[in-house]
Amino acid sequence: MTIFRMTTTIVSVADRFQELKQQSQCALVPFITAGDPDLETTAKAIQVLAENGADMIELGVPYSDPLADGPTIQAAATRALAKGVKLEDVLAIVKEVSSKVSVPIILFTYYNPIYYRGVESFLELIKDAGVKGLVVPDLPLEEAEVLIEPAKAMGIEVTLLVAPTSSQERIKAISSKSQGFIYLVSVTGVTGMRTAMGTRVNELLVELHQETDKPVGVGFGISSPEQAKQVKEWGAEAVIVGSAFVKRLADGTPELGLKAIGEFCRSLKNAIS
Amino acid sequence: MTATPLKSDRLKHQVPDNLGRFGIYGGKYVPETLMPALAELETAYAKYKVDPEFNEELNGLLKDYVGRANPLYFAERLTQHYARPDGTGAQIYLKREDLNHTGAHKINNALAQALLAIRMGKKRIIAETGAGQHGVATATVCARFGLECIIYMGVQDMERQKLNVFRMRLLGATVQPVTAGTGTLKDATSEAIRDWVTNVENTHYILGSVAGPHPYPMMVRDFHGVIGKETRHQCEEKWGGLPDILLACVGGGSNAMGLFHEFVSEESVRLIGVEAAGESVISGKHAATLTEGRPGVLHGAMSYLLQDTEGQVVEAHSISAGLDYPGVGPEHSYLKDTGRAEYHSVTDKEAVDALCKVSELEGIIPALETAHAFAYLDKLCPQLEGSPRIVINCSGRGDKDVNTIAKYLGNDDL
Numbered sequence: 228m229t230i231f232r233m234t235t236t237i238v239s240v241a242d243r244f245q246e247l248k249q250q251s252q253c254a255l256v257p258f259i260t261a262g263d264p265d266l267e268t269t270a271k272a273i274q275v276l277a278e279n280g281a282d283m284i285e286l287g288v289p290y291s292d293p294l295a296d297g298p299t300i301q302a303a304a305t306r307a308l309a310k311g312v313k314l315e316d317v318l319a320i321v322k323e324v325s326s327k328v329s330v331p332i333i334l335f336t337y338y339n340p341i342y343y344r345g346v347e348s349f350l351e352l353i354k355d356a357g358v359k360g361l362v363v364p365d366l367p368l369e370e371a372e373v374l375i376e377p378a379k380a381m382g383i384e385v386t387l388l389v390a391p392t393s394s395q396e397r398i399k400a401i402s403s404k405s406q407g408f409i410y411l412v413s414v415t416g417v418t419g420m421r422t423a424m425g426t427r428v429n430e431l432l433v434e435l436h437q438e439t440d441k442p443v444g445v446g447f448g449i450s451s452p453e454q455a456k457q458v459k460e461w462g463a464e465a466v467i468v469g470s471a472f473v474k475r476l477a478d479g480t481p482e483l484g485l486k487a488i489g490e491f492c493r494s495l496k497n498a499i500s
Numbered sequence: 501m502t503a504t505p506l507k508s509d510r511l512k513h514q515v516p517d518n519l520g521r522f523g524i525y526g527g528k529y530v531p532e533t534l535m536p537a538l539a540e541l542e543t544a545y546a547k548y549k550v551d552p553e554f555n556e557e558l559n560g561l562l563k564d565y566v567g568r569a570n571p572l573y574f575a576e577r578l579t580q581h582y583a584r585p586d587g588t589g590a591q592i593y594l595k596r597e598d599l600n601h602t603g604a605h606k607i608n609n610a611l612a613q614a615l616l617a618i619r620m621g622k623k624r625i626i627a628e629t630g631a632g633q634h635g636v637a638t639a640t641v642c643a644r645f646g647l648e649c650i651i652y653m654g655v656q657d658m659e660r661q662k663l664n665v666f667r668m669r670l671l672g673a674t675v676q677p678v679t680a681g682t683g684t685l686k687d688a689t690s691e692a693i694r695d696w697v698t699n700v701e702n703t704h705y706i707l708g709s710v711a712g713p714h715p716y717p718m719m720v721r722d723f724h725g726v727i728g729k730e731t732r733h734q735c736e737e738k739w740g741g742l743p744d745i746l747l748a749c750v751g752g753g754s755n756a757m758g759l760f761h762e763f764v765s766e767e768s769v770r771l772i773g774v775e776a777a778g779e780s781v782i783s784g785k786h787a788a789t790l791t792e793g794r795p796g797v798l799h800g801a802m803s804y805l806l807q808d809t810e811g812q813v814v815e816a817h818s819i820s821a822g823l824d825y826p827g828v829g830p831e832h833s834y835l836k837d838t839g840r841a842e843y844h845s846v847t848d849k850e851a852v853d854a855l856c857k858v859s860e861l862e863g864i865i866p867a868l869e870t871a872h873a874f875a876y877l878d879k880l881c882p883q884l885e886g887s888p889r890i891v892i893n894c895s896g897r898g899d900k901d902v903n904t905i906a907k908y909l910g911n912d913d914l
Contacts, residue, residue: 291812292686292798294693295531301680313810338529339797343811365529365797369519390533392700397535415533416698 240331240360240384240407243283244442244464253459253499254282256444257492258335258469259476260303261286261320262312268481270320275489276472277328280496285362285467288317288336295364297419299470303477314340318356325357333360333386333407338370346374350381360384360407368401375404386444389435391415391427398431402439408465409435412447413458419470420450429461436462452498459499466499515834520714523837525830528713530693530800537700542715544620549722554619558612562726565644566607570596572734572891577861582881590881593743594894595731597755598866602637604896605724605755610637610706612723614645617704624648624703628692630657630685630751631822631869632664633896634708639673649673652692654683657821663900682815685751685825689799709752710829713800717830724758731891732762744888745770747880748895749872750843751787751823753832755895764840773832774876776818777845787816788845789828790836798827804836819848819904820868822896846875852908854878855898867896868904 238246247254257276261269273284289307293300314336321332334353341349341363353361361383366374368387378385384407389398392415402409413428414421428445435443445458446467455466475491476484515522528538548554562568575592583589597605610627617625625647629635635651642649651668655677658665668675681687689712696705710717710724735743746763748756750773763769778786786792789804796805798813806814806826818824835841846854851868854875859865866874873892880890898905 291681291814292690294690294799295697297694305680308812337797339805339807339813340811342795342797342802343807364531365800367528367530367532367535369535370527370529388532390531390535392533392536394536397532401532412531412533415700417694 237325237329237331237357237359239382240283240333243331244408247282248442248464253463254444254465255280255492255496255499256283256285256465256467257281257472258285258287258467260289260300260307260473261317262289262307262310263303263473264306264477264481264484265310266312266316266320268476268485270324271485272476272488273324274327275485276492277330279489279492281330281492283331283333285333285335285469286317286321288314288334288340290337290340293337295417297417297470299420299474300418303473318352321356321358331359332357333362334358335362335364338363338366341374346377350378350383354381354383358383360386362386362410364388368397368404371404375406379406386410388412389431391425391431395434398434399438402435402441405441408442408444409439410467411435411443411445411463413445414448416447418447421448424448424454424457428458432462452494455495456498466495468495515831516714516718520718522831522834524795525801525803525833526714526717527802528800529797529802530713531697533697534700537696538713538715540620544616545715545719548616548619554615558615561611562608566601566611567599568726569730570599572731572738575862578858581861582877588887590877590884591887591889592877593889593891594864595727595759595891597727597893597895598864598870598897602633602640603899604633604637604867605727605758605893606634606637606708607640608726608758609708609720609723609754610634610641613704613706614641614647617647617706618645620704622702622704624699625706626650626652626692626695626703627706627708628652628685628688629708630688630824631820631867632657632661632668632900633822633867635673635675636664636667636671638706638708639668639671642673643671650676650695652676652678652688652695654678654685654688656683657685657688660904661821661900662903684816685821686813686816693799709754710757710831711752711799711801711803711827717801720754721757721761721831724754725761727755727758727893728760728762731759735891739889742766742769743891744768745772745890747772747774747873747876747890748893749774749823749869750790750828750832751776751825751869752827753829755893757829757831759891759893760835760841764835771835771841772876772880773841773843774872775843775845776820776823776851776872777847778817778819780847781845785817786845787818787823787825789826790832790843791845793826795833801830803830803833804828819851819908820872822867822869823872844876844879846872850875850878852905855905864894865898866894867898868901870895
């Protein structure tokens with residue numbers, strides 16, 4: 228039986244990491260695209276993930292031109308948009324599930340929908356829905372200033388990304404600005420399932436930990452419990468898995484998809500526990 | 501702030517600034533993975549643009565391989581067509597970029613970027629293409645220098661520009677079909693950027709317009725700047741002065757920026773860009789970004805953008821594959837907002853009519869893209885007083901478009 232947790236206890240991303248650190252736990256952060264296969268399933272999926280070991284959930288807002296995404300997440304976004312899924316629908320789901328789960332929800336969105344609404348209005352909307360963190364993959368450090376400070380003022384953590392190509396100076400600058408955690412992109416490339424993890428991830432984790440006390444989450448390309456375990460052993464504080472969840476959730480009926488992501492989530496969590 | 505100091509500031513200040521900003525437009529909205537590559541490109545461009553050996557090689561090839569300088573041609577019968585009964589009216593000149601090797605202005609930039617890529621040690625080249633002219637130009641220079649070449653092209657564009665697909669393959673390039681979205685230029689550009697994110701360490705992306713993240717809008721503009729520089733010199737030779745009006749089509753806006761840039765600080769020169777109104781602006785099926793869009797971010801830059809009320813990018817429509825793009829180069833957005841340039845749009849039908857007219861009157865079949873600039877003469881000429889000199893950027897030739905035009909005109913048996 229699931230333990231019912233109060234909504235008001237949802238903590239910030241940084242605090243969640245702090246709790247996990249005290250328990251010597253590595254966080255599992257599943258990603259799903261909101262609205263694929265439909266909004267109702269998204270709401271259920273968040274609960275299923277939370278019940279099966281997810282420590283935080285990254286929720287992708289479907290976008291027409293997802294430059295940083297590989298074929299799986301692109302296709303999911305296209306399907307969701309074709310069904311008419313809008314930001315307000317996604318946020319309604321966040322609001323709805325926040326009374327049922329206690330995991331912080333991090334919104335993954337491209338910059339144009341934010342800019343279109345205006346940074347302040349966008350932040351107010353997502354804060355009101357209960358979103359705790361924000362990842363904007365096409366907003367590198369140089370362009371992110373306009374978002375980081377206003378978000379901080381509203382208690383929303385904007386997490387920046389570090390890539391295998393980032394120089395030491397950039398890693399330093401990104402580490403100091405990133406909120407909640409640092410998102411380490413494990414591959415030179417877009418999101419999607421890969422069979423091997425580059426050893427560069429290991430080096431970058433060492434570099435990042437020398438640079439900062441902030442937790443580091445590794446994502447892009449992780450698709451199996453073995454890879455998750457590897458990344459944890461290299462010292463990551465969080466493992467972020469996207470396409471492998473999106474693919475499982477979209478496969479077959481929503482019921483089968485939900486069952487599949489529950490089992491997969493559990494297997495990942497076991498691998499890093 | 502009053503309008504006057506803004507104007508003089510504009511003329512004093514070089515754009516873009518160090519961050520790649522043209523006013524609020526431009527910038528670098530790309531995944532972190534690409535930031536080091538953009539910095540590397542910026543450094544290489546800054547170094548080689550003033551490097552005598554680089555410039556000597558580039559200028560030599562522009563002359564002997566591309567066939568520059570191309571003529572500034574007085575279009576006598578087109579001029580007569582628009583003349584008033586009293587004999588006054590616009591004096592129409594064509595800057596003949598269509599006479600370049602490969603048939604369009606695109607090779608100016610493709611050639612220069614290939615020389616840059618070689619110096620940066622990048623042996624794999626990728627590019628996006630809409631009409632196929634940039635793809636052909638890139639495939640051409642890659643063949644010339646023995647570089648691996650992958651061209652991303654939307655499936656719809658591959659269908660309507662079959663001739664160019666075949667040309668690219670003949671030149672040894674791999675044409676990678678893009679099925680996402682509407683299978684047009686926007687989707688091809690996204691896919692090229694994804695390839696670059698994945699293969700950035702050994703790959704140079706020859707972006708084909710004055711769009712994308714900094715330094716592309718500046719660099720591509722500068723590489724096409726030869727169009728305006730030659731035009732200035734040729735005007736000086738022909739009538740000892742400046743042109744009165746410059747007219748060019750705008751999709752991403754590279755041929756227009758190439759012509760305009762030299763004259764932006766010459767306040768007497770009127771700059772006019774013509775966008776694609778597709779079926780009509782009211783129908784919603786158009787590509788009139790500057791006329792109908794609002795500021796947003798696409799493909800790494802902030803600029804005017806066709807988008808819906810959710811900030812999702814909407815599909816553009818134009819009979820011309822090269823103008824079928826929901827974004828536009830950031831410097832055009834800046835020139836629009838500062839009032840330095842004006843932008844109008846013409847429909848598919850007006851463009852096809854103009855293409856036929858120019859073919860019949862001048863013996864020049866312009867590209868469908870270019871035909872949009874010609875089509876605006878119908879609206880512009882009646883508004884003009886006296887006999888101002890107009891230079892139209894005849895940016896490409898229309899051979900590639902004959903199938904599309906035949907279909908449009910109902911001759912399906914071509």
